[in-house]
Amino acid sequence: MISSTGTDDKSTVLGMWMVSIAGELWFALMWMLDQLPKMQPVRRTVFVSALDESMLPAMDVFVTTADTEKEPPLVTVNTILSILAADYPAEKLTCYVSDDSGALLTHDAVAEAARFAGLWVPFCRKHAVEPRNPEAYFSPGASNGGVKARRGDYKGRAWPELARDRRRVRREYEELRLRIDALQAEDLRWRQRSTTSLADGSCWRRGTAEDHAGAVELVLDTPGSTPQLGVSTTVGGVSNLLDLSSVDVRVPALVYMCREKRRGRVHHGKAGAMNALLRASAVLSNAPFIVNLDCDHYVNNSQALRAGVCHMLDGEGSDVAFVQFP
Ligand SMILES: O=c1ccn([C@@H]2O[C@H](COP(=O)(O)OP(=O)(O)O[C@H]3O[C@H](CO)[C@@H](O)[C@H](O)[C@H]3O)[C@@H](O)[C@H]2O)c(=O)[nH]1
Numbered sequence: 001m002i003s004s005t006g007t008d009d010k011s012t013v014l015g016m017w018m019v020s021i022a023g024e025l026w027f028a029l030m031w032m033l034d035q036l037p038k039m040q041p042v043r044r045t046v047f048v049s050a051l052d053e054s055m056l057p058a059m060d061v062f063v064t065t066a067d068t069e070k071e072p073p074l075v076t077v078n079t080i081l082s083i084l085a086a087d088y089p090a091e092k093l094t095c096y097v098s099d100d101s102g103a104l105l106t107h108d109a110v111a112e113a114a115r116f117a118g119l120w121v122p123f124c125r126k127h128a129v130e131p132r133n134p135e136a137y138f139s140p141g142a143s144n145g146g147v148k149a150r151r152g153d154y155k156g157r158a159w160p161e162l163a164r165d166r167r168r169v170r171r172e173y174e175e176l177r178l179r180i181d182a183l184q185a186e187d188l189r190w191r192q193r194s195t196t197s198l199a200d201g202s203c204w205r206r207g208t209a210e211d212h213a214g215a216v217e218l219v220l221d222t223p224g225s226t227p228q229l230g231v232s233t234t235v236g237g238v239s240n241l242l243d244l245s246s247v248d249v250r251v252p253a254l255v256y257m258c259r260e261k262r263r264g265r266v267h268h269g270k271a272g273a274m275n276a277l278l279r280a281s282a283v284l285s286n287a288p289f290i291v292n293l294d295c296d297h298y299v300n301n302s303q304a305l306r307a308g309v310c311h312m313l314d315g316e317g318s319d320v321a322f323v324q325f326p
């Protein structure tokens with residue numbers, strides 16, 4: 001119980017009251033400012049089919065990774081696959097993966113993604129599958145394209161062919177998962193050993209997340225601009241997984257990079273990584289448009305890149321600097 005009524009206490013109470021009133025007024029002002037943009041919302045609709053194929057600009061997609069424990073490599077691999085399989089001209093799309101942990105694990109996982117993309121990307125094109133993230137596509141709960149894929153969702157060829165191809169691609173995806181698991185186990189074994197005892201000459205293994213050399217590797221080169229059809233199920237007695245004789249099998253370019261990091265220097269987290277990515281992409285592909293995804297944010301709609309371009313190329317959109325997707 002407050003019993004004292006001295007002048008000091010009175011002024012303290014008054015002071016606290018003033019502070020709380022000022023706080024309330026401040027929040028009221030913030031709330032009103034927050035309402036202003038909501039009073040006249042700008043609604044834009046995209047017409048992806050109206051895009052002129054030959055006018056599509058080049059696009060560089062940046063994926064940032066930083067920590068192989070918090071961000072499992074399988075997640076990053078799925079993000080990369082969803083980008084490479086997006087519906088966009090293969091010769092105009094380049095995916096850049098930035099690895100701030102400078103880990104051999106991330107590097108090898110990106111190489112695995114590149115290998116699997118050779119099957120995944122043509123499969124997605126052939127059967128118009130959605131979503132183009134294999135983990136989401138094959139997961140039992142997937143609303144579209146999962147195990148419960150409905151006939152009505154299907155836009156490609158005959159249903160039995162999809163079922164057969166799907167089974168085969170799924171088997172390959174399971175193998176990919178096992179290989180990524182093995183890479184992870186090897187990475188763990190290596191980290192448990194002392195770094196000094198490992199003099200195997202690999203520059204990767206000498207670095208740590210905070211202190212490592214820089215590297216840029218062109219994992220998949222930019223393909224030619226003419227569609228390249230695959231081969232049918234059996235060619236010269238060799239049996240292929242899928243009949244790709246009427247499918248464009250080109251895969252967009254993929255670049256792995258890790259910027260140099262040294263102990264005691266400020267690296268500015270994601271912003272620093274984005275800066276390094278911009279510099280590398282300026283030299284390699286220099287696309288006029290950049291898309292940024294965190295390694296755990298995959299492209300969940302194959303038309304998303306085209307939708308973004310619609311906003312950017314629209315005459316009325318000349319004042320648009322960036323588009324953020326939900
Ligand atoms: O040194 C770093 C630290 C982070 N990252 C990457 O930056 C992204 C975001 O980092 P995270 O720790 O996952 O932050 P979140 O809070 O999950 O992400 C949200 O908040 C971030 C900072 O506000 C934004 O950059 C992200 O786009 C947004 O999704 C991830 O891809 C990280 O791999 C780096 O590349 N280098």
Ligand SMILES: [Mn+2]
Pocket residue numbers: 294296
């Ligand atoms: Mn995150």
